Amino acid sequence: MIDLDLALQRGEFSLEFALASPARALALFGPSGCGKTSTLLAIAGLLRPRRGHIAINDHVLFDSRTGADLATARRDLGVVFQDARLFPHLTARENLRYGMPRNATVQAFDDVVQLLQLSALLKRKPGQLSGGQIRRVAIGRALLRRPHALLLDEPLANLHREARVEVLEHLRGLKREFALTTILVSHQPDEVIALADQVARIEDGRLVALEGIESFRASAKSLNAPHLRAAG
Amino acid sequence: MSLLTPAETIALALSFKVSLVGVVCSLPVAIGCAWLLARKRFFGKPLFEGLLLLPLILPPVVTGYVLLIVFGHHGAIGRWLDAAGLSIAFRWTGAALAAAVMAFPLLVVALRNAFESVDRRLENAAATLGAGAWRIFFSVTLPLSLRGLVAGLALAFARAFGEFGATITFVSSIPGQTRTLPIALYELISTPGGEGGALRLTLVAVIVALLAGLIAALMLLRGGAREVEA
Numbered sequence: 001m002i003d004l005d006l007a008l009q010r011g012e013f014s015l016e017f018a019l020a021s022p023a024r025a026l027a028l029f030g031p032s033g034c035g036k037t038s039t040l041l042a043i044a045g046l047l048r049p050r051r052g053h054i055a056i057n058d059h060v061l062f063d064s065r066t067g068a069d070l071a072t073a074r075r076d077l078g079v080v081f082q083d084a085r086l087f088p089h090l091t092a093r094e095n096l097r098y099g100m101p102r103n104a105t106v107q108a109f110d111d112v113v114q115l116l117q118l119s120a121l122l123k124r125k126p127g128q129l130s131g132g133q134i135r136r137v138a139i140g141r142a143l144l145r146r147p148h149a150l151l152l153d154e155p156l157a158n159l160h161r162e163a164r165v166e167v168l169e170h171l172r173g174l175k176r177e178f179a180l181t182t183i184l185v186s187h188q189p190d191e192v193i194a195l196a197d198q199v200a201r202i203e204d205g206r207l208v209a210l211e212g213i214e215s216f217r218a219s220a221k222s223l224n225a226p227h228l229r230a231a232g
Numbered sequence: 233m234s235l236l237t238p239a240e241t242i243a244l245a246l247s248f249k250v251s252l253v254g255v256v257c258s259l260p261v262a263i264g265c266a267w268l269l270a271r272k273r274f275f276g277k278p279l280f281e282g283l284l285l286l287p288l289i290l291p292p293v294v295t296g297y298v299l300l301i302v303f304g305h306h307g308a309i310g311r312w313l314d315a316a317g318l319s320i321a322f323r324w325t326g327a328a329l330a331a332a333v334m335a336f337p338l339l340v341v342a343l344r345n346a347f348e349s350v351d352r353r354l355e356n357a358a359a360t361l362g363a364g365a366w367r368i369f370f371s372v373t374l375p376l377s378l379r380g381l382v383a384g385l386a387l388a389f390a391r392a393f394g395e396f397g398a399t400i401t402f403v404s405s406i407p408g409q410t411r412t413l414p415i416a417l418y419e420l421i422s423t424p425g426g427e428g429g430a431l432r433l434t435l436v437a438v439i440v441a442l443l444a445g446l447i448a449a450l451m452l453l454r455g456g457a458r459e460v461e462a
Contacts, residue, residue, distance in 0.1 A: 046359075046360070071359075072356070072359040072360055073359050073361075073362045074362075075360075076362075077360060078360075079357070079360040081357060083353070085353055085356075085357035087354060087357075087358070087372060088354075088376070089375045098361050098363075098371075099361030099363075101362075141361065142361075145360075145361055145362060
């Protein structure tokens, strides 16, 4: 269950909406600058809302009434940023291991490496990886944190067509393999249709609709986006 | 055959020891202050910054005199150090303190710039991966500031190596104890027939300064090139 009630201010821009979603994978969909990423940053604890309540699967992360405000490091979320944010001085292996809990098994590491096909990349530094490979390492790093929810910020942004298909396939595999609550930020309908169960449409900092994926697919098709065929 | 006389060699060795100890001792404090300046907003920050830079701005003799007032045998802290058998006035440790104080602002400025150049989004990413402030600092901020740190250390070492005014005011010129290379050079210049020795020590001082400048420039240039590539 994703329970959001947010009010936050960033300069002139104000964001204010509430939603409760039972979806395992919720997409925050809307045009650039509508407040999607701000919402994700607030969930991750990197932006402090003016007031509100943030809870995922009854795990309260922030509540202005009770004063609850978990530190980012203690929110147990796996965050995949739009710009990946791999540590440039560390190898892919070191990046992947960075957030692993102390009691994590070697098997858990190997499983994620295998799932995301990272074994050939482990010794390389981010500067030696392609855009798609960087995104896969970032996804693996977030998963190995063993989070109770995954936050994906435009995970396919700025990738060329082949890399988009490659990363999208891995994200689909991930959705099948892991029963993880996921919040996806995107302005791409194909990405949303491929990965989400429910969609929150956001415009100018306000929630304009909360709809199931079928309803979203129908409305997106009516807009006749040709790239939807790739999403399947 | 040695190029330097025994007295000059002793002064050179003492300068290296004093500079190294001074810079190493001031490094942790400089790191803490630079991080505060780079990452935190707090009341009185400009004043704090001004105070840290004071040794760079004040005449070195004034700094040396302040050290003497505070750490001398009758000074506020000096008398306690004397009582504990840890007197530093007129000893090489006092020269190291003077070197540390004079080199400190250069370290702070270099480190602050280095910390500010680290992408804070990487620190945020580390936080989402469960890292606390200390781990973020030692695993992300400091390694990514390494070039600035090395450049700062080289410049600070050169500054400490060339320190004269504060040192002679605070710990005087005691051969083998506080007569560092610049002070020995001054003594040679003031002594008839000391021109040869003065020239030799000048050459050594220029070589050390050039090496330090070269290291700093290489570090800063290579750091710049990486940023452009990224």
